[in-house]
Amino acid sequence: MPNSLQIHLSADPHLIPEKTIVLEPAEASKFSYIVGWIIYKLTKSDNITKSHSEFEAINIYLMILNSEQVVYEEDIQSQTTNVISGQEFLEFMYKMKSLVLLLFEKHKEFGPNILQYIHNSLLCNISLLEAFNTLLNISSQMLSMNKLKDTNFLYERIVSIYMRTMRKDIQHSTKIENNKHTLMKKSNIPTNPTLGLVQLQI
Numbered sequence: 001m002p003n004s005l006q007i008h009l010s011a012d013p014h015l016i017p018e019k020t021i022v023l024e025p026a027e028a029s030k031f032s033y034i035v036g037w038i039i040y041k042l043t044k045s046d047n048i049t050k051s052h053s054e055f056e057a058i059n060i061y062l063m064i065l066n067s068e069q070v071v072y073e074e075d076i077q078s079q080t081t082n083v084i085s086g087q088e089f090l091e092f093m094y095k096m097k098s099l100v101l102l103l104f105e106k107h108k109e110f111g112p113n114i115l116q117y118i119h120n121s122l123l124c125n126i127s128l129l130e131a132f133n134t135l136l137n138i139s140s141q142m143l144s145m146n147k148l149k150d151t152n153f154l155y156e157r158i159v160s161i162y163m164r165t166m167r168k169d170i171q172h173s174t175k176i177e178n179n180k181h182t183l184m185k186k187s188n189i190p191t192n193p194t195l196g197l198v199q200l201q202i
Contacts, residue, residue, distance in 0.1 A: 010115065011103070011121030011124060011125070011142075012121075013124040013125055014119065014126060014127075015099065015102065015125060016097040017099055017101070018046060019095060019098070020091075020094050030096065031093075032085055035085040035093045035116055036083040036085050037083070037100050038161050038165070038192055039062055040082075040083040041161050042058070042157060043058075043059050043060060043083070046157065046161065048157065051151060052150070053150075054149060054153075057148055058143075060087075060143065061140075061154075062139075065088055065089045065139055066085050066086045067083070067084045067086065068082070068084070069081070069083075069084055074101075082145070087167075088138055092132060092135050093162075095131050096159075096162065098123070099122065099127075100118055100166070102105070103117065103121050104118065115167060117161065118163070120162075122159045123159055129155065132151070132155050132158075134146060136151060136183075157191055173192060
């Protein structure tokens with residue numbers, strides 16, 4: 001039986017953003033890179049996905065929607081594989097990002113549990129699950145092969161890895177904010193205690 005925290009963190013599965021977010025070019029480029037990294041993680045280095053019985057099929061399904069670019073750097077004689085996200089997969093991830101932003105509006109209500117709330121919400125959101133199944137149907141038609149049996153597994157891994165990138169972004173932003181406060185304390189407050197107190201009140 002779920003505890004009170006799990007009930008509190010459960011979400012409305014029917015929640016749909018009014019519109020899909022549109023990012024500025026610089027942010028869009030960064031998001032595209034993140035999506036490429038998620039696909040790379042799933043197909044190359046995520047041990048949980050690699051140990052799944054359908055890993056080979058998952059790999060094929062993902063790579064038919066996306067592409068790889070191998071870059072060879074002669075000066076250091078190294079080879080880098082970049083994953084370029086395809087339009088259909090990118091559009092699906094934009095829907096996910098739009099839903100995340102909508103859910104994040106409840107950060108005051110959930111406080112430090114907001115990321116867990118978002119994670120729970122993404123996993124049960126009907127609209128997003130339908131968009132994901134549509135994405136897999138596109139793959140299936142292009143490949144002319146049997147559908148994945150465990151589609152929930154792949155969906156959960158995409159959500160989990162995306163949430164991991166969010167946590168890193170939030171931690172990075174928090175670190176920057178903390179550094180700003182430290183700099184203010186050290187450099188902007190006058191040495192005279194009375195003047196310092198006045199500035200802090202301002």
